[in-house]
Amino acid sequence: MNVYLDTVGCRLNQSEIETLARRFRAAGHTVVPSAAEADLCVVNTCAVTGEAERSSRSVIRRIHRDNPGARIVATGCYAHLSPERVTALPGVARIVNNLDKDRLVSLVNGAAIPAEPFDLEPLLREPGNGALGRTRAFVKVQDGCDNRCTFCVTTIARGSNRCRPADDIVREIQALAAAGYQEAVLTGVHLGSYGHDHGERDGLLHLVQSILAQTDVPRLRLSSLEPWDLSPRFFELWANARLCRHLHLPLQSGCDATLRRMARRTDQASFRALVGAARAAIPDLALSTDIIAGFPGETDAEFEASTAFVREMDFMKLHVFRYSARKGTAAARMPSQVPARVRKERSARLLALSDEGARRFFARFAGRDMPVLWEQVTGASEAGFRNTGLTDNYIRVEMDAPAALTNTITRVRLVEVTGQGMRAVIAPAAW
Numbered sequence: 001m002n003v004y005l006d007t008v009g010c011r012l013n014q015s016e017i018e019t020l021a022r023r024f025r026a027a028g029h030t031v032v033p034s035a036a037e038a039d040l041c042v043v044n045t046c047a048v049t050g051e052a053e054r055s056s057r058s059v060i061r062r063i064h065r066d067n068p069g070a071r072i073v074a075t076g077c078y079a080h081l082s083p084e085r086v087t088a089l090p091g092v093a094r095i096v097n098n099l100d101k102d103r104l105v106s107l108v109n110g111a112a113i114p115a116e117p118f119d120l121e122p123l124l125r126e127p128g129n130g131a132l133g134r135t136r137a138f139v140k141v142q143d144g145c146d147n148r149c150t151f152c153v154t155t156i157a158r159g160s161n162r163c164r165p166a167d168d169i170v171r172e173i174q175a176l177a178a179a180g181y182q183e184a185v186l187t188g189v190h191l192g193s194y195g196h197d198h199g200e201r202d203g204l205l206h207l208v209q210s211i212l213a214q215t216d217v218p219r220l221r222l223s224s225l226e227p228w229d230l231s232p233r234f235f236e237l238w239a240n241a242r243l244c245r246h247l248h249l250p251l252q253s254g255c256d257a258t259l260r261r262m263a264r265r266t267d268q269a270s271f272r273a274l275v276g277a278a279r280a281a282i283p284d285l286a287l288s289t290d291i292i293a294g295f296p297g298e299t300d301a302e303f304e305a306s307t308a309f310v311r312e313m314d315f316m317k318l319h320v321f322r323y324s325a326r327k328g329t330a331a332a333r334m335p336s337q338v339p340a341r342v343r344k345e346r347s348a349r350l351l352a353l354s355d356e357g358a359r360r361f362f363a364r365f366a367g368r369d370m371p372v373l374w375e376q377v378t379g380a381s382e383a384g385f386r387n388t389g390l391t392d393n394y395i396r397v398e399m400d401a402p403a404a405l406t407n408t409i410t411r412v413r414l415v416e417v418t419g420q421g422m423r424a425v426i427a428p429a430a431w
């Protein structure tokens, strides 16, 4: 059977869809690059905002338009939380809720799923650019969260914290490296709580140490980490240059009063201390964050306090979410919901701050030589190929070169800031 896989939302959804690709292949199916060629289409949906739900619906509608005869299976947070709405979409034959996602392959076609929870065989059989043609692989290490942030629907959709065994994760990353992946990205709903389900407070620190010691993967990156649960020793891990110098620490608001209403376990003082410790230990660190614009009760004064703190933290990038009430959350029931017009204005101001922060960060690296993992060729150039990739500290780089460099890491000279990143030339030492 030909299977097409698509996803909306976070890196966790991406890692799950890559795992599903491997499982379908292990069960003898063919994963195809377009819905038009597929008998079955699986969509991993997202419900983090109203916008994410709209995107999930539009992906399903597009698939049905491209191939009205294909069966569509919807899974993920939106399908889990709103099964009636998703079932009503054209072409949707079945919903698989988040709790059954690990059994999706057997549920949809009755085939036996592999005995191993994360089957590695297709990776070993198909070396090179991995599942879905990527040079970096997203590796899910835990699911769920034990916090109850008042805006968050994720805990309702994904349940409490549960973690994969470290040996299992190390084995997967060994196989990814053997298959040619250059970078593994550890993902989870609440990555910092890795090991807490077994009472291990420093679980993530020990996991990263094991991966660095027991695998050859050239780069290891951590995805979003809630800005708590990290011990003072945590940043010592970056003494190993294979660990990418990029931290995404979701702040959500820079105002203490708003943070209290959000039930976040951080405030200005502790976040400032955490960032100070990270920057002292990790030179050239790229720091990004999430900010919600227009959380219920956010006054003009609170918003100004938040933006002042965001400026002070000097983030390289802000992921700005215009607040949208999520059914079943405490924030949706709060009085003083902020009018849509104000949320939009605040969001625009935050996005402008994000652009300023990015340009400031990129400019620091003009004239510097940095290694880049090349992800793809975006077109032709006079020199031959236009390559695009990422530095370990998350600068998007474009370089014209006589060769397609995809899935290699080369040292280049960053020469100038462009719209969303930097332009590079081959570093003189490499000629």
Ligand code: SF4
Pocket: 145, 146, 147, 148, 149, 152, 153, 154, 155, 189, 190, 226
């Ligand atoms: S810590 Fe993150 S995943 Fe957990 S409830 Fe808060 S926002 Fe949601």
